[in-house]
Amino acid sequence: MIELRGRSERFGERSDWLRRRLASLLASLAAASILLFLVVRLLPGDPANALLSAESTPEQIAAARRLVGSDVPLQQQFLHWLGQLGTLDFGESFISGLDVRAEIASRLAITVPLTLGGFVLALFVAVPVGYLAAARARSWLGVLIGNLSQFGIAIPVFWVGIVLTFVFALRLGWLPAGGFPLDGWSERGEAMRSLLLPVLTIAIVMSASLTRYVRSATLDVIGSDFIRTARAQGASYGRAMWQHGLRNAAAPVISVLGIELATTFIGAVVVEQVFALPGLGSLLVRAIAQHDYQVIQGVLFVSTLVVLCSGFVADLIQRLVDPRLAATRAGHAR
């Protein structure tokens, strides 16, 4: 009977949290879509200006406004924008005439592997190195890792990219200095080779900041009462860390991973620029330069979606992993 009540309480609490978190996700998304609409439609004057020159005739102006959709009242434009968001159909670029959704999808085929590749590689480096730095905090190795990661977060990612191209592409000639095969992923080997240096660039910079998070989370756990208690009860150091330390150290790291993944995804724009990769970021930079508002809106909305969703997923995983939250849920908090 008691067990049954415990279970339903646990479920109730979790679904309650999930409902609130989903509500805040949707609220953020709604706020972001309104903000995006306002910024693009209200601030820079008429979006049709991008199509016109100073000598345009009134007929040309009217035609451009009809094309852009800025000739109807604002609330009607907003409803149209909301309709576009529902289907992720952002219309066609005013400048190039290409379908924005298709363009974004083809760009994501470069940006997503680039981001995930760099991020996962950085994690593979950061977790063992950060753990080592905390476990050997007082030895020269721990101090060295601590200082190196401090140094690493100060390095601009594009500078790392420039130095890597200089050494590995221009001097040694091992890898291409930039660009992506015209046929895209159908030339798999060539595509992988052109992503190798960009992925490495992201991994180098990201591993520095991730190492810091892992190190400080592990340090907190090492100094905690529950590890001392476990040791006092006779558990070996390794066993105490494995059974009690791991999940406690992982929880705070996972919660920043969401933000860091989003930062990497957006920061990929700089790396794409260094290596002349036709990814989402390069599309946005070009669209901003050309005042191509359809494209700007589309790319910024997709980017916002990625940022919010990675935060949501990270929170969800943290919720499942963190033993402190799990204990209160299951009623073991006494």
Add this chain to the structure above:
Amino acid sequence: MRRRIPHSLTAGTILVAVIVLLAVASWFWLPFPIDDMSGGRLEAPSWHHLFGTDKLGRDLFARSMIGARIALEAGFFASLIGGLVGVTLGLLAGFAQRWWDSIAASLLDSLIAFPTLLVAMLLVAAWSASLTTAIVAIGFAIATVIARVTRLLIKRVLNQDFILASRASGSSWPRIIVLHVLPNIWPTLLVALALQFGLASLSEASLSYLGLGTPPPNASWGSLLQEAQATVTTAPVGAIAPGLLLVALVVGTNLVADGLREYLDPTLRRQS
């Protein structure tokens, strides 16, 4: 007892001072005017041109000095905006009760998730690429970080008994804020702002690298690196030196932040 000044504070201050010196000197003296194209193209570093020249024959040392000024301006004004807006918002959120409090908390949490670069590109798309746009965007990003820190600190301070005692003895809230809350939270805020200062310079350089920051003829380190990238094989110094200066500034501010944290918080020194 006099407190010992941590090594990181000394080292950081020296690094930052070098950059400040370059920037301050650029107001009074430049080896060459920034758009002077009298040098040969892509000259190697010499006593005449310390960092060499770019592909238009402009002196890269002079341009790097201007870059130092822009990096410091971006760092200073962005942290100023971030500090003022952030502390104000954080104070409001810190004093909020019940559901206002949970709204403020979740709002700050979702704002903080937005990378600086995304906010900056949104603003550049709406306005135009300039140092001011970059500073406002970076300042906004800093404000979200500072507001969150301020809110947490204030929540912690307000739970202390001396606040209750002060309330009981009839002090008004403004008096409590000035006399008890701010003195307790400013060391942590100062450290956070020092960290953000360097990150702001870094963000400005990224924006300028993308061509979305300071427009010509003034050159941010980011735009210098962008221009030098094309000629990195013939003139590697031009693509290395501005990057090193930027790293020196950011490492310097990080060290200053670390040193301040140690200096202002004696309990931390005992622990580690």
